[in-house]
Amino acid sequence: MKRNKLFVYVCCLVVGMASFFLVRSSALNAQEPLPLQSNIGTSTKIEFVQPNLLSKAELSESDNSSILNQPSLIAASVDSNEIIKFACEPRQVDVHNYSGGVVSYCKKKDFTIAENDSARVDIKPGAARAPHWHNTWEEQVLISGKAKTFVIDNKGQVHEEVMQPGMVSFLPAGLTHWSEAVGNETASFLFIFPAGFKTFELSDSIANLNPKVMKSIMGVQLAKIKQNRDAVLMIDK
Known part of the structure; x- marks a missing residue:
């Protein structure tokens, strides 16, 4: 009797284990990805490109040789022997001397790497950059000295x-402005403009007015006015 019970127990155990493995095998088969359906013909050859990645050993190199030997992203058309001029001393390029100071320029036509025109303006004590305006904006940076900008x-x-x-001061296009030195020290400015800017002097505009209109406005005759054409002039005390 005991043998019969033992036999039944063993049979149940075997059947149970067989069922377990059968269910587990079915579940694993259900997780396998289905083959992709593609419109690519059977004759089409698909190529996979392996990116040129650096290995962990290469990344740990102290001399970075693997990194430095990677293809350059810089255009190869640049001549490595060409000297690039990226600094300019305006007082050695385009200098204009006036009674009240000096105006010197670094313009794009002479300084091709630049995207703008610039000027250094040195105003002596008791002098001013005469009133004028531009067809573009102007940005001023006072380098040394003290000044007033109007x-x-x-x-x-x-x-x-x-x-x-x-x-720093910013002057919008078309607005008349001027700067005066303050104190006993020369005021030195850096002016920045868009490339190709134009300057219009107020004195030129006044000189070209109809004499009768000028007399009606100011009460003086242009014939009696002597125009000072200095861009930087001494201020009469």
Whole structure:
């Protein structure tokens, strides 16, 4: 009797294990990906490109030789022997001397790497950069000395700023403006403009007015006025 019970127990155990493995095998087969259906013909050859990746050993190299030997992304058309001029001393390029100071330029036509024109303006004590305007904006940076910059807005209102070294001012296109040195030290500015800017002097505009119109406005005759054509002039005390 005991043998019969043992035989039944063993049979149940075998059947149970067989069922377990059968179910597990079915589950694993269900997880396998189905073959992809593609429109690519059987004759089409598919090529896989392996990217040129650096190995862990190469990344740990102290001399970075593997990194440095990678293909360059810089255009190979640049002549390695060509000297690139990326700095300019305006007082050695385009210099204009006036009674009240000096204006010197580094313009794109002479400094081709630049995307703008620039000027250094040195205003002597007691002098001013004469009133004028441009067809573009202007940015000023005071390098040394002390100065006042004036601008006339579209309503005719005059505004002024006292400039200290390192200060920046921005003057919109078309607004009349000028700068004066303050104190006993030369005021040195860096002016920046879009490339190809143009300057219009206020004195030229006044000189070209109809004499009768000028007399009606100012009460003086142009024939009696002597135009000072200096862009940087001494201010009469």
